[in-house]
Amino acid sequence: MSETLKIGGVSIVRTAALAPMAGVADRAYRLMCKKYGAAYVVSEMVSAKGICYSDRKTAELCTVTDEERPMAIQLFGSEPDFMAEAVKIVLEYHPDIIDINMGCPVPKVVGTGAGSALMKDVRLAADIAEAAVKAAGDTPVTVKIRSGWNGESINAPEMARALEAAGAAAVAVHGRTRDMFYSGDSDMSVIKAVKEAVKIPVIGNGDVNDLASCMKMYEQTGCDLVMIGRGSYGNPFVFREIAAHMNGEEYVPPTLEEKMQVMLEHIRLILQLSEKCEELAMHEARKHAAWYMNGYYGSAKFRGRCYQLSSYSEAEALAEEFVELQKMRENNKV
Numbered sequence: 001m002s003e004t005l006k007i008g009g010v011s012i013v014r015t016a017a018l019a020p021m022a023g024v025a026d027r028a029y030r031l032m033c034k035k036y037g038a039a040y041v042v043s044e045m046v047s048a049k050g051i052c053y054s055d056r057k058t059a060e061l062c063t064v065t066d067e068e069r070p071m072a073i074q075l076f077g078s079e080p081d082f083m084a085e086a087v088k089i090v091l092e093y094h095p096d097i098i099d100i101n102m103g104c105p106v107p108k109v110v111g112t113g114a115g116s117a118l119m120k121d122v123r124l125a126a127d128i129a130e131a132a133v134k135a136a137g138d139t140p141v142t143v144k145i146r147s148g149w150n151g152e153s154i155n156a157p158e159m160a161r162a163l164e165a166a167g168a169a170a171v172a173v174h175g176r177t178r179d180m181f182y183s184g185d186s187d188m189s190v191i192k193a194v195k196e197a198v199k200i201p202v203i204g205n206g207d208v209n210d211l212a213s214c215m216k217m218y219e220q221t222g223c224d225l226v227m228i229g230r231g232s233y234g235n236p237f238v239f240r241e242i243a244a245h246m247n248g249e250e251y252v253p254p255t256l257e258e259k260m261q262v263m264l265e266h267i268r269l270i271l272q273l274s275e276k277c278e279e280l281a282m283h284e285a286r287k288h289a290a291w292y293m294n295g296y297y298g299s300a301k302f303r304g305r306c307y308q309l310s311s312y313s314e315a316e317a318l319a320e321e322f323v324e325l326q327k328m329r330e331n332n333k334v
């Protein structure tokens, strides 16, 4: 059996967790990853100030269903008072954990002093964490950080120590600087240095997309949990493969037919959970459909066709055609 780790009082199986991804890891995505073995999931980031001023999208972003647990709601903000207020609001949704985003690199967030801008102000980062911890009561507060702002200011270990002193129950570290956005290699040595700097659990993140890279992250950093973002695109199976390995169980990868069935299941879930009409909800489903078809013969062409899908029945027909194409390829007919 896999080990478990504790974040505050919350037990999490030590396999692999799903990273927060705005615009991607919505409830349908989280449920799919959970079903296929994710140990822990995090909501898309929610603006602390935004939810203090308006509850328009709060319920949609913050609802935690039992199937998703253990789950964190992630907040971003740059002011301790708003953060504390936002924590009180989201506690009504009973998240297992509240996570604070101090890693987002996008100018819209950084420009307000939030996300990875906080890597440049360790004092303020700690004040925000402390305010959140006080407001959260028994609910653990964690923080997701980057290795630093840029190559000249790698300060994740110092930041993690300040956050630990402020009462954070764990830190997740993406081994890239803000300047790198999402390109270049994620640096595991920074994650290792954070692990050596603090006593709270450390979650390692960056460039893990299969069993081998997950085990490398565990071995080279000593982290307590691995978190996977883009490697789960069209591939919720990655969590099952890792969990099976860590449980000493046999893993049989899905066939293409099975993958297409899971893709259709994912699309059905998107349609079911969306408040939009089928055609508009299919817009959300398009990128996922394309991801499930990635890496096969003709997938570039099919990607274009995925981006034109406007009904579930079209998705079914496309999946069937895709399977047929691969069979023809196997038989050297194309």
Ligand SMILES: Cc1cc2nc3c(=O)[nH]c(=O)nc-3n(C[C@H](O)[C@H](O)[C@H](O)COP(=O)(O)O)c2cc1C
Binding pocket: 019, 020, 021, 022, 023, 024, 043, 044, 045, 074, 101, 102, 103, 104, 144, 174, 182, 205, 206, 207, 208, 227, 228, 229, 230, 231
């Ligand atoms: C489309 C997208 C959206 C993201 N949104 C968030 C977010 O809302 N909060 C956050 O902390 N990180 C966010 N991230 C960063 C990821 O959680 C993760 O740190 C990063 O992608 C590196 O991990 P990976 O190499 O496994 O993808 C996002 C990343 C992507 C690609």
